[in-house]
Amino acid sequence: GAVVSQHPSWVICKSGTSVKIECRSLDFQATTMFWYRQFPKQSLMLMATSNEGSKATYEQGVEKDKFLINHASLTLSTLTVTSAHPEDSSFYICSAPMYQETQYFGPGTRLLVL
């Protein structure tokens, strides 16, 4: 199946710093990627749709200035958590669609803000 990678897999940072997470489609091009957030024992919450060459589309309640998304190429989308605080600690997962609607997920990035 298609491979989607994320980097880093783990990050621990101090409150107030910014953290960048990369999502790459390794063997296919993706004009659209999606970013999700998952709390322990909960479902995946769609945060935003990353569009190559244009602005991201954010879901209601997600702060666009807090979660900056850049989709600079057909294989890379980045999510930057700006001025991170402990409540931003979570599991962040990206996905990319291939062959029409099938979505492939990255391995996730676990963020811990101290």
Added chain:
Amino acid sequence: GENVEQHPSTLSVQEGDSAVIKCTYSDSASNYFPWYKQELGKRPQLIIDIRSNVGEKKDQRIAVTLNKTAKHFSLHITETQPEDSAVYFCAASSGNTGNQFYFGTGTSLTVIP
């Protein structure tokens, strides 16, 4: 927007028994319904999907049924094995590339040896 509900939230079955997980959706425009399996700390993996022009799809021990009129779809796992233990998520989408997935709340399945 789309609202996907999933039941039950937890399910325990004896090895060899069947497991059924049910989901409902609200948006009649949704026409693609995948099911994902997520093991602890890992990425969700697609296990089966169904499109709205099909009522049932089967892949070995896994089957999915769809009732588009009632807006509900179900995952059936037969002859369960301990390695089936995981969290299962249903999702709904309007089915075009780039369209969002909306996930159910998840079902934690435990298969007791």
